[in-house]
Amino acid sequence: xxxxxxxxxxxxxxxxxGHAFAVEAGARYLARTIATSEDRDDxxxxxxxVLAAIEREYxxxxxxxQVELRCRPQGVECPRAGAVILVTLRAEVALPLVPPVLxxxxxxxxxxxxxxxxxxxxxxxGEP
Numbered sequence: 001x002x003x004x005x006x007x008x009x010x011x012x013x014x015x016x017x018g019h020a021f022a023v024e025a026g027a028r029y030l031a032r033t034i035a036t037s038e039d040r041d042d043x044x045x046x047x048x049x050v051l052a053a054i055e056r057e058y059x060x061x062x063x064x065x066q067v068e069l070r071c072r073p074q075g076v077e078c079p080r081a082g083a084v085i086l087v088t089l090r091a092e093v094a095l096p097l098v099p100p101v102l103x104x105x106x107x108x109x110x111x112x113x114x115x116x117x118x119x120x121x122x123x124x125x126g127e128p
Contacts, residue, residue, distance in 0.1 A: 008097070016093050016110050022058035023089040024114040026051060026065065031087040031118035034069070034079055039124070043079060066090040081124040088115040 033050050037043035047067075055062055068088040071078035079085050090113040098108040 011096050015096065016112065018058055019060065019091050019093045020112045020114070022054055022060055023065065023091050023112055024116075025058075026054040027087045027089045027114045027116035029054070030067065030089070031085050031116040034085055034087070035118040035120045035124070037124070040079070060091060064091055079120055079124065081120055082122045084117055084119050086115060086117050088113060 029050050030047050033046045034043045037046055051065060051067065052062065054060070055065060066089070068090070069078060070086045070088075071080060071083040072086065073083070076083055090111060092109040092111050094105060095108040095110065098105050
């Protein structure tokens with residue numbers, strides 16, 4: 001009788017940990033991808049590819065990851081040459097075996113997020 005809750009806990013924690021790994025890797029690689037891109041258009045294309053690859057690799061639903069991009073110093077165009085990019089990824093993990101009754105599937109979710117930063121080269125986007 002005690003085995004059922006333990007097995008459920010192991011499955012649920014495995015899914016949460018998988019999503020946590022996904023957003024951590026995604027934040028790190030997105031920050032690096034944007035910082036090493038040639039310009040804004042190249043950064044957009046490459047970051048979409050990285051995000052799609054992360055979702056595919058970790059078995060996440062396409063478009064389920066929320067991305068937030070900020071730069072420091074604040075108030076500058078983001079991304080910009082010489083700025084520090086702060087990338088935050090957030091995703092929700094649906095707990096297994098929760099029935100879609102009375103909105104339980106929406107309530108039984110765990111949010112995971114991760115952040116990474118990367119300094120953009122001074123020559124990013126052709127700026128001197």
